[in-house]
Amino acid sequence: MAEQQEGSSPLFAIFFLSIYSLLLIPITIWRLCAAAGSEDVVKPWEVAQKRKPSALTRFFRRLSKPSTFLLLLGWLVWVALLWYVQLAAQDLTPFDPFAILQVSPGAEKSEISRAYRKLSVQFHPDKNPDPAAHKYFAEFITKAYKALTDPVARKNYEQYGHPDGPQSIKLNVALPEWLINGDAKQAPLVLGGLVLFGILLPLGVAARYLLVSNKYAGPNQVMAETMEIFLRSKFAVKESQSLARVLDTLVYAMEFINMPVPAEQGPGLEELRKTVLRLHPELKEKSQWWKKRKSSIVKAHMLLLAHLGRAEIPDSLLADHKFVLTKSALLLEEVVKIATLPRPPLRLGWLAPALGGLEMLQCITQAVSVQSRKAVGQNSKNAGEATLAQMPHLDGETLKRLGRKRVRSLADLLTLPQTEQTATLTQAGLTAAQAEDVQTALVSVPTVHLQKVTCGLQGEDGVDDFDVMEGDVVTCSATVTLTRPSHTMQAFRRPTTGSTVQAFAPLFPGAREEKWYFCLADAPKNALLGLCPESLLKAEAAGVVETLGPHLPGQEEDDSGSGDDESEHFALENGDASDSAGPAENGGKGATTTKSRPDGGNSRNHSSQHLANGNGKALAASKEAAGKKRSRLPAAMQAEPQEVVLQFPAPAPGKYDLTFYCVSDCWVGRDVAVPVKLRVAEATRAEREGRAQRQLAAQEEAALLDSEEEDADDDEDKEDDDDAAGEYDSDETGTEESGSDNDDDSDVSLPELEEQAGSKSAYDINA
Numbered sequence: 122m123a124e125q126q127e128g129s130s131p132l133f134a135i136f137f138l139s140i141y142s143l144l145l146i147p148i149t150i151w152r153l154c155a156a157a158g159s160e161d162v163v164k165p166w167e168v169a170q171k172r173k174p175s176a177l178t179r180f181f182r183r184l185s186k187p188s189t190f191l192l193l194l195g196w197l198v199w200v201a202l203l204w205y206v207q208l209a210a211q212d213l214t215p216f217d218p219f220a221i222l223q224v225s226p227g228a229e230k231s232e233i234s235r236a237y238r239k240l241s242v243q244f245h246p247d248k249n250p251d252p253a254a255h256k257y258f259a260e261f262i263t264k265a266y267k268a269l270t271d272p273v274a275r276k277n278y279e280q281y282g283h284p285d286g287p288q289s290i291k292l293n294v295a296l297p298e299w300l301i302n303g304d305a306k307q308a309p310l311v312l313g314g315l316v317l318f319g320i321l322l323p324l325g326v327a328a329r330y331l332l333v334s335n336k337y338a339g340p341n342q343v344m345a346e347t348m349e350i351f352l353r354s355k356f357a358v359k360e361s362q363s364l365a366r367v368l369d370t371l372v373y374a375m376e377f378i379n380m381p382v383p384a385e386q387g388p389g390l391e392e393l394r395k396t397v398l399r400l401h402p403e404l405k406e407k408s409q410w411w412k413k414r415k416s417s418i419v420k421a422h423m424l425l426l427a428h429l430g431r432a433e434i435p436d437s438l439l440a441d442h443k444f445v446l447t448k449s450a451l452l453l454e455e456v457v458k459i460a461t462l463p464r465p466p467l468r469l470g471w472l473a474p475a476l477g478g479l480e481m482l483q484c485i486t487q488a489v490s491v492q493s494r495k496a497v498g499q500n501s502k503n504a505g506e507a508t509l510a511q512m513p514h515l516d517g518e519t520l521k522r523l524g525r526k527r528v529r530s531l532a533d534l535l536t537l538p539q540t541e542q543t544a545t546l547t548q549a550g551l552t553a554a555q556a557e558d559v560q561t562a563l564v565s566v567p568t569v570h571l572q573k574v575t576c577g578l579q580g581e582d583g584v585d586d587f588d589v590m591e592g593d594v595v596t597c598s599a600t601v602t603l604t605r606p607s608h609t610m611q612a613f614r615r616p617t618t619g620s621t622v623q624a625f626a627p628l629f630p631g632a633r634e635e636k637w638y639f640c641l642a643d644a645p646k647n648a649l650l651g652l653c654p655e656s657l658l659k660a661e662a663a664g665v666v667e668t669l670g671p672h673l674p675g676q677e678e679d680d681s682g683s684g685d686d687e688s689e690h691f692a693l694e695n696g697d698a699s700d701s702a703g704p705a706e707n708g709g710k711g712a713t714t715t716k717s718r719p720d721g722g723n724s725r726n727h728s729s730q731h732l733a734n735g736n737g738k739a740l741a742a743s744k745e746a747a748g749k750k751r752s753r754l755p756a757a758m759q760a761e762p763q764e765v766v767l768q769f770p771a772p773a774p775g776k777y778d779l780t781f782y783c784v785s786d787c788w789v790g791r792d793v794a795v796p797v798k799l800r801v802a803e804a805t806r807a808e809r810e811g812r813a814q815r816q817l818a819a820q821e822e823a824a825l826l827d828s829e830e831e832d833a834d835d836d837e838d839k840e841d842d843d844d845a846a847g848e849y850d851s852d853e854t855g856t857e858e859s860g861s862d863n864d865d866d867s868d869v870s871l872p873e874l875e876e877q878a879g880s881k882s883a884y885d886i887n888a
Contacts (some may be wrong), residue, residue, distance in 0.1 A: 126143060135211050138206055138700060141202065142199065144229075145195050145196065148192065149192060162623045163622045163623065164623050165564070165607050165625070166564060166565040166607065178213055184313045209833055215282075215547050216284075217450070218265035218266075218268045218269050218284075219360065221241075222265050222266065223236055224236050230270060233266065233269050233270060236331065240262050241262070244257055245258055256795055261263055266593035267284075290693050290704060339455065339456060341452075342451075343451060343452060346375040346687040347374045347376060347452065347455075349888040350374065350375065351370060351455065351456060354373070356369065356373040356458055357370065358370055358459045359474065361472075361473055362471075362473060362477055363473050363476075364480045365488070365491055365495065365496060366477070367453070367456065367474070367478055367480075368422065368426075368481070371425075371449060371481070374448070374452050376452070377417060378415060378418060379417070380417040380441065381417070381761075382416045382417050382420055385437065386420075386437050386438060387459075388435075389435035389437035390435075390438070393434070393435060393438060394423065396426055396427055396433070397426050400426060400427070405841060421445050425445060425446075428446060428485065429485070429491060431488050431516070431628065443631070446629060447630065447631055449487060450482065453478045453482045453802070457638070457652070459474075460473075460474035460478060460649065461640075461649055467648060467772065467773070469649060470648070471648075472640075472642040472643075472644060472648065472649045473647050475649055475652060476782070476784065477835060479784045479785075479786055480494055481788065482786040483785065483788060484789070485629070486630070487511035487626060487628065487629075487789055488511075488628040489507065489511050490510070493506070493507035493510045494789060504633070505529040505530025505532075506520050506524070507789065507790065508530055508532075508789055509528075509530060509534065511531075511788070511790075512531075512534075512563070513562055515559065519550055519551065522743075523549045526549065535563060535606065539610075543560065546560075550741075561625065562608060562625050565607060565624075566788065566791070567623040567661075567792065568603065568604050568605070569660075569783050569791065569793050570601070570602045570604070570664075570793075571599050571600075571601060571795050572600045573599065573600045573761060574597070574598070575597070575598055576797050577595065577596065577799075578595065579598075579768070588800070588802045589771050589802065591772070591773060591801055592771060592804055593770070593804075594770060595768065595769055595770070595771045596767070597651070597766070597767045597768070597781065598767070599765045600762040600763070601657060601660040601783070602667055602763070603657045604661075604664040604665075605661070606666050608664065608668050609669065620656075620658075621634045621635075621658075622635040622658060624788060624802050627683075633787055634784050635656070636654045636656055637657055638653070638783075639652070639655060639781070639784075640769055640780065640782045640784075641767055641769065641781050641797065643777060644779075648771070650769040650779070651767045651768065651843070652715070655767070656766055659760060659761075659762075660763035662883055663760045665760070666760050772801060774802060775799070775801055777799040777800075778796065780794050780795070780796055781795040782793070783795075816858065827885075
């Protein structure tokens with residue numbers, strides 16, 4: 122019989138496969154979830170008429186990624202280990218003579234002999250010359266036959282589980298054989314490997330984790346030293362720091378200071394320096410800009426200026442260019458957060474650096490120069506051209522040619538029909554492919570509509586009528602809808618579900634999530650009361666319904682709202698749109714007047730004219746009827762405007778003329794500002810007691826109304842039960858007795874009965 126294996130390689134293979142599976146399976150699940158999450162990103166510019174790649178094409182695209190290839194290679198290794206474990210497990214199988222001879226336990230000697238002769242014909246060396254058959258016959262069949270035919274051996278097997286009697290127990294360690302073979306020469310290597318991989322490596326991983334976790338902070342994983350620089354150094358965020366001075370703080374982030382500047386980048390940096398001087402000749406005279414700063418800071422600053430000027434980046438600096446832009450987007454978000462921190466004596470934030478950081482985010486996303494973005498904010502004569510400058514392929518010369526065609530702003534280009542847009546862009550010097558890129562950007566340009574802005578105290582049913590007192594938590598709410606030209610174009614894909622919206626930013630190296638920052642501020646005093654970022658997915662769903670509600674598929678032919686397959690394109694929602702809360706009723710002490718930005722970003726006339734492609738009256742009627750049609754739409758299409766809520770502590774007593782801002786972090790010139798009036802009363806004891814009494818009375822009245830409604834419901838239920846019991850006069854049979862109800866039918870004349878019968882029969886025939 123086969124001796125028990127001396128080595129432990131089979132056990133080690135099983136142990137290694139278990140540990141390997143504990144690592145490989147979670148990584149695979151994480152990769153699959155990440156791949157599924159990428160499909161939740163809404164891309165408003167995607168063309169529906171383009172053929173969707175097949176599943177095989179998408180599979181090979183994912184396979185071409187290095188991470189996917191490594192994951193598949195890991196699973197191939199797992200399959201190889203599993204195959205080896207199955208082979209090695211055969212050596213660990215206990216000796217069972219009954220199973221070898223293929224007889225049942227307790228078989229007689231004659232049955233065992235017949236089985237032996239049958240297997241001898243198959244595996245005996247005289248019958249089968251195969252060496253493997255010879256080995257199996259000698260090591261298993263012969264020993265099994267002897268163990269069952271010898272009375273002593275069979276008794277030992279039945280009693281001790283082994284033909285030779287009691288055996289010593291042998292325990293193996295799940296390590297390779299060469300690791301425990303007792304060779305003195307390998308002992309130092311084995312000991313060193315155990316110390317390295319068993320002690321030093323785990324300690325190193327733990328130390329690095331603690332170091333990294335203390336080095337970075339926040340959801341954006343910004344270095345703690347960077348936060349210290351932005352907060353408390355001479356390059357920190359300042360109260361009056363506007364767009365033009367944001368880069369002076371941004372480039373001093375520790376991420377950029379630690380950026381290496383190898384010698385092989387020298388020619389590329391010199392070429393980049395000439396490009397920056399061509400874009401900004403005033404830097405020639407600023408020697409401290411070049412000589413009194415670290416080379417890594419100068420490199421980061423030049424890369425940012427070259428990107429904002431849409432200049433070509435040398436190949437040796439492309440990796441650093443991507444790193445700087447990606448980190449800048451995260452760092453600017455931290456700049457905005459720092460600007461919103463409450464500061465003494467009023468415990469309010471700073472408006473100027475907050476807006477400056479958001480405007481710089483717009484510039485970096487769309488590669489627009491700071492001078493052009495400043496023109497938008499100052500409402501200068503070049504403000505319109507600045508909004509056009511964010512479109513791809515539109516440089517200074519192209520903008521001049523468009524100006525001769527009376528296209529001086531983004532709104533002018535949006536009002537043109539698609540055919541005229543193409544003709545105008547090609548006449549301005551763009552190729553057909555470049556004109557198509559511009560039109561793709563145009564259809565994804567958002568327009569935000571602030572329908573109602575209220576500011577007051579938040580109650581259970583909306584905004585209360587109580588006066589705001591010092592120290593109260595004030596709630597500023599706004600109902601928002603968002604529209605895009607792509608909502609009315611059948612050639613473009615209308616997303617159905619998603620968690621985020623990706624902005625169209627072809628010049629930014631990476632995907633940019635489209636977010637909107639809502640803030641309430643006192644602009645003359647540079648005081649920021651509150652700020653919150655939002656993703657306007659629900660607002661866009663409401664914009665789709667508002668724009669196309671009466672003309673959605675299936676509405677004209679079938680008002681029942683069953684819809685058809687195409688209806689799914691119009692249901693852009695985040696979760697269940699039917700569950701979204703609608704806007705609060707009018708009330709409170711806020712202003713609802715909407716003021717457009719200089720570029721006309723909130724002008725419904727421009728947007729409506731473009732969306733209808735010249736048929737503005739029809740679209741206006743559509744919007745007017747959208748509210749009436751919304752209740753008749755399918756459940757997936759019933760989307761109410763998104764409500765944005767901003768809360769902040771009430772300032773000192775007085776009257777405040779505030780401004781409610783809606784600022785994009787990706788689009789230039791699409792911001793909206795609304796004036797809001799707030800009156801804060803002095804928190805006297807009498808007023809607080811009066812408010813408490815009014816609140817208590819309101820609660821008691823609400824409780825009384827609830828109890829009355831419950832009593833009315835109980836009475837209705839009781840009447841329903843009485844009516845149901847009165848319909849059946851016989852409690853035994855449960856059938857209605859004749860003459861119990863409708864006794865007045867006997868007074869009906871015969872002609873009336875005939876008329877009723879005729880109308881009933883006609884109804885049945887039509888049915």
